[in-house]
Amino acid sequence: MILQIETATTSCSVALAQNGQVLAFKEINARNMHAQVITVYIDELIAQTGGTYASLDAIAVSCGPGSYTGLRIGVSTAKGLCYALDKPLIAVETLAAMAGGAAAENGIDSNTLLCPMIDARRMEVYTAVFTATGEMIKPTAAEIIDTNSFSDILAARQVLFFGDGADKCIDTLGHNPNARFLRNFVNSATHLTGLALEKFNRGEFEDVAYFEPYYLKDFIAGKKAGEN
Incomplete structure (x- = not known):
């Protein structure tokens, strides 16, 4: 178990x-x-x-x-x-788990690519691109999303965007007919x-003593109210 x-x-x-x-x-x-x-x-x-x-x-x-x-x-x-x-x-x-969950729960067509997105700051997201069978074809990265993001992939394939980062990208990417959005993915x-x-x-286990999360970016603490 x-x-x-x-x-x-x-x-x-x-x-x-x-x-x-x-x-x-x-x-x-x-x-x-x-x-x-x-x-x-x-x-x-x-x-x-x-x-x-x-x-x-x-x-x-x-x-x-x-x-x-x-x-x-x-x-x-x-x-x-x-x-x-x-x-x-x-x-x-995390992104691989999200892709697997979306594929399993939504009957994704084998030609559709999966793009999980985790909200970062402003128009930035943590993201990667996977096939419907879970193969990563675009590695994990912090991406600032604009109207040209994923244009090479969207020119050839349908891409399903989902996750809390995707919700803020609908207006920016939604103009492309190959861009689909799975809303309310948790x-x-x-x-x-x-x-x-x-x-x-x-038997692929981590060293408990030394393992750390994959933060991708350094932590930046926000200022408390009243701080200059």
């Missing part, structure tokens, strides 16, 4: 999966709730499924890119459990299931 944690965006989501099937999950999509609910959700899922912490085989965490604070909370929780329980840690790239720990199982079966 794998405990799966997703905190890379405003969504705080936890799931339990066994043999590639989700047994139960709990999640909330709200800002600044991660630290308050994550351990409560984990306790509730363990109790709900009749398991124990000792019965877990591994802990998987969405490792970024995404919110600095959200990633820090999710990875710290996962590492703490791995230390306490002596369980392996599995890191799942990151979920359930999206980690397939990738986490593949890594578990390959």
